[in-house]
Amino acid sequence: MTGAIPSIALVGNPNAGKSSLFNALTGARQKIANYPGVTVERKAGHASFADGRPISLIDLPGTYSLTPASLDEAVTRDVILGRQDGEKRPDALIVVLDAANLDNHLSFALELLALNLPTVVALNMVDLATRDGLTLDAERLSKELGVPVVPTVAVRKRGMTDLLAAVDDAIRSHGAGEVAVPAKANDASLHQRARTIARAAILSETPVRRWTQRVDNLVLHPALGMIILLALMFVMFQAVYAAAEAPADFLEGGIGVVQQWVVATFPDNFLRGLVVEGLLAGVGAVVVFLPQILILFLFILLLEASGYMTRAAFLMDGLMGKVGLSGRGFIPLLSSFACAVPGIMATRAIPDEKDRLTTILIAPLMTCSARLPVYALIIAAFIPNTNVGGSPVGLQGLVLFGLYLSGIVGALVVAYVLRRTVAKGTGAGFMMEMPRYQMPRLRDIAIGLWQRAWIFLRRAGTIIAMTTVVLWLLLTFPQAPEGESQVEYSVAGRIASGLEVVVKPIGFNHDIALALIPAMAAREVAVSAMATANAIDAGDDEEAMAQSLGERLQGKWSLATALAFLAWFVFAPQCISTIAITRRETNGWKWPMFMVGYLFLLAYAAAGITYWTAVAFGLG
Amino acid sequence: MTALLENVLDRAPLGVAVRIARIDWTAMSEDEGRRLREFGLMEGCEVTPLHRGSIFSRDPLALTVGRMKVIIRARQAAAITVESAA
Numbered sequence: 001m002t003g004a005i006p007s008i009a010l011v012g013n014p015n016a017g018k019s020s021l022f023n024a025l026t027g028a029r030q031k032i033a034n035y036p037g038v039t040v041e042r043k044a045g046h047a048s049f050a051d052g053r054p055i056s057l058i059d060l061p062g063t064y065s066l067t068p069a070s071l072d073e074a075v076t077r078d079v080i081l082g083r084q085d086g087e088k089r090p091d092a093l094i095v096v097l098d099a100a101n102l103d104n105h106l107s108f109a110l111e112l113l114a115l116n117l118p119t120v121v122a123l124n125m126v127d128l129a130t131r132d133g134l135t136l137d138a139e140r141l142s143k144e145l146g147v148p149v150v151p152t153v154a155v156r157k158r159g160m161t162d163l164l165a166a167v168d169d170a171i172r173s174h175g176a177g178e179v180a181v182p183a184k185a186n187d188a189s190l191h192q193r194a195r196t197i198a199r200a201a202i203l204s205e206t207p208v209r210r211w212t213q214r215v216d217n218l219v220l221h222p223a224l225g226m227i228i229l230l231a232l233m234f235v236m237f238q239a240v241y242a243a244a245e246a247p248a249d250f251l252e253g254g255i256g257v258v259q260q261w262v263v264a265t266f267p268d269n270f271l272r273g274l275v276v277e278g279l280l281a282g283v284g285a286v287v288v289f290l291p292q293i294l295i296l297f298l299f300i301l302l303l304e305a306s307g308y309m310t311r312a313a314f315l316m317d318g319l320m321g322k323v324g325l326s327g328r329g330f331i332p333l334l335s336s337f338a339c340a341v342p343g344i345m346a347t348r349a350i351p352d353e354k355d356r357l358t359t360i361l362i363a364p365l366m367t368c369s370a371r372l373p374v375y376a377l378i379i380a381a382f383i384p385n386t387n388v389g390g391s392p393v394g395l396q397g398l399v400l401f402g403l404y405l406s407g408i409v410g411a412l413v414v415a416y417v418l419r420r421t422v423a424k425g426t427g428a429g430f431m432m433e434m435p436r437y438q439m440p441r442l443r444d445i446a447i448g449l450w451q452r453a454w455i456f457l458r459r460a461g462t463i464i465a466m467t468t469v470v471l472w473l474l475l476t477f478p479q480a481p482e483g484e485s486q487v488e489y490s491v492a493g494r495i496a497s498g499l500e501v502v503v504k505p506i507g508f509n510h511d512i513a514l515a516l517i518p519a520m521a522a523r524e525v526a527v528s529a530m531a532t533a534n535a536i537d538a539g540d541d542e543e544a545m546a547q548s549l550g551e552r553l554q555g556k557w558s559l560a561t562a563l564a565f566l567a568w569f570v571f572a573p574q575c576i577s578t579i580a581i582t583r584r585e586t587n588g589w590k591w592p593m594f595m596v597g598y599l600f601l602l603a604y605a606a607a608g609i610t611y612w613t614a615v616a617f618g619l620g
Numbered sequence: 621m622t623a624l625l626e627n628v629l630d631r632a633p634l635g636v637a638v639r640i641a642r643i644d645w646t647a648m649s650e651d652e653g654r655r656l657r658e659f660g661l662m663e664g665c666e667v668t669p670l671h672r673g674s675i676f677s678r679d680p681l682a683l684t685v686g687r688m689k690v691i692i693r694a695r696q697a698a699a700i701t702v703e704s705a706a
Contacts (some may be wrong), residue, residue, distance in 0.1 A: 020679065061693075064655070064658035064659075065658055067654060069651050069654070069655055099688050101688055103660065103686055103687075104659070104660050104685075104686065104687075104688050107658070132687065168676075174650065181679055188657065188662065191660065191662065192696075193655065213670075214681075216670070216671065216689075217671075220671040220682065222672075222673060222674050222675050223674075223675050225674065226674050226675055310691075313691075314671070314680060314682060314691055315674045316674075317677075317679055317680045317691070317693075318673045318676040318677025318678070318679045318680070319674070319676040319677065320672045321677055321680075321693075322676065322680050327680065327691070351651060381643075429649075429652055429693055429695075429696070430679070430691060430692070430693050431655050431656070431690070431691065431692050431696070432690065432691045433659065433661070433688060433690050433691075434682060434688075434689040434691055436689075436691060453625070456657075464633050593684070
C-alpha cells in the first residue's frame, strides 16, 4: 500500500446519507465524470488523513446488495470487486449505515464485510436516529461486526476525523490476507443475522415521532397531495421568472458595458467584430440565463434533499402507470427539466428495460433549461408583462407554465403510444424506499449548485462559444455590397434562405431559419445566433446596439410567428448532447435516430398548428 | 394457490398493522422478489399499509416495514397474504 494514494470507496444503501458524508469529507474538492462504457456517474474526491497524507474517495451508487437490479447498482458491485474498467479496486471501504434503519442496512453491510477488505462502518445520521427515539451502542455493534464503527453526522467535523483515522488504522492493520469472493449468501439468513445484530445494538427505542407521519398524511393524500405537488411545481416556475429578473438584468447590463467599452477602445477590425458581435453577443446572450437555471436547480436539489422527491414519485406513479411508465421515471423526467442529459443518465435506476427506453425517449420533451433562454427571450418580447385578471399570477409566468405543461402532456401521449408499439412490454414495476424527511444541508445544496453552474458555464465557454464564432464567420463572409443586407448576403444567410422554404409554411422567417441550424449544437444557441446576426445587422449603429434583442425581434416578427417558434421548441430535438447520450445509453443509433425523427415531426406539426390557428385569429 | 381477497396486503385497510403470512414468490419476477426481501418484506414480519395511490389510480402502495417506509405496486401487494398482527 506504500507509494500510491489509497483509494477508499463509500458504499451503502440508498438513503444512508452517503452523499452528504462524501461532501463533508471532500468539500468542494470533487470531480464528476463517467465510468468508461457506462454512463453511471463517477463521483470522486480528495481528502487527507490527519497527518496530511492524501487519499482519494469514491462515492458509489447506493444499492441494497451485491446482486444488482439496475445499471448503477452493477457499477457498485463491479468497483468493489475490482471488475470495473478504469477503476482500481478500492483499498478500503467505508460502509455507510443509516443509524435509524439498522436492521435493514446491516444485511448489505454483512455482505460487504464477508469480502474481507479493510472496512470501517460509518454509523451515519445518528442525530436523526435520536430524533426518532433511538439510542444505539456503537461499541456493541463494532464488537458484533468485528470492524470499527464510527458514529457520524455529516455536518460535524469530529466524526469525519475519527472516521478517517479508523480507515487509516484498518488499512495498516489489514494483513495481506486473501480478499474473498462474494459468497452466494442466502438472503433470508443474512437478514436474520442483520436483525439479531441490530437488536443487540439498539439500547432503547421509543415510538417514532409522529410529525413526519402527519406530514405524509397530507402530502400523500390522494387529492390534496396532488394539489400540493402541482402548486409546488407552479411556484417553482414562477420563481424561475420572478427571482431571476434582477440578477439577469445585472448580467445583461454588464455584458453591454463590456461591449461598448471594446467598441470605444479598439479600432474597427476583424478581431473587434469577432469579439463584440460573435463572442460577447452570442455567449453573453446565453450566460444571462444562469440565474434562472440556478433557481430551477435549487428547487430540484431542495426537493431531492428534503425527501419530497420520492413522495412526488409516489403521487405520479399512478398517472405514469397509465401510460406504461412508473414513478421511478418521475425523478429522471424532473431532472430533465434542468437538462435531458443528466435526466437520461438517471434512467439507469429504472430496472425495467422497456420502461427505461420509453423514459429516455420522452426525456427531451421535458422543457430543459437550455430552452429557457429561448422561451424567456420570446415571452419577454411578445407576451405583455401583466397579471391575469387582477390576480397575482403573472401572464408571462403563466405562458411559461403552459409551455412546460405542453411538453409534459406531449410526453405522456408519446409514452402511451410507444408502450403499445415499439416499446411493448409487461407492466413496469415500482419499488422504492421512501426516505425520511430531512432538513436539506446548506453545504450539499451549495456544492450541487456550484457543479451545475460550472457545467453550464463550461458549455457556454466551449460548445456555445465555438458555434457562435463559426456562425459569426459564416455571417460575415462574403462581404455584402453596399445597400444589401449583410446577413442575407452571407454564407449562413444563403443556407438559411434554403431552409426557409421548408419552414415558411409554419410561419418561420429568415431569422428563425438562420437560428435553427446552429441550434442543433445546443438549443440556447438559437438565442446567441439571433443575437449575433442582429449585432452584425446593427453594425456600428449605437442606437440599434443599445436596443435589446427582444426589442428588435418585436419589430420584425408577428405574434403568430413568435408563438409558432415557441411551439417548435417544445418538441424539437435540438441538442447534440442529448442525441449522443441516447446513443450511449441505448447502445446504438437506432433509438437516437428514432427520437430525432419523431421529435422533428412533432415540432413541425406543433409549430404549424400554432401558426395557422394564430393567423386564423388574426394574429398574423 | 390464490389467497382469499380479504387476506392480501393489497386489500388490507390502511393504518392497521398486519403480519405477513405468506408471499407467493411465483407471482413476481426474481428481481422483484429479491427487492422485496431487501426491503425486509418476508414471511413473519409486521407491516403497516399507509398510503394508497392518488386520484388517478390505486397504485402504488406505501407501507412501513420496521422503521422504513417503502413503496410497492398493487400487483406485488396482491401476492402477499397477511394475517392480523394481534
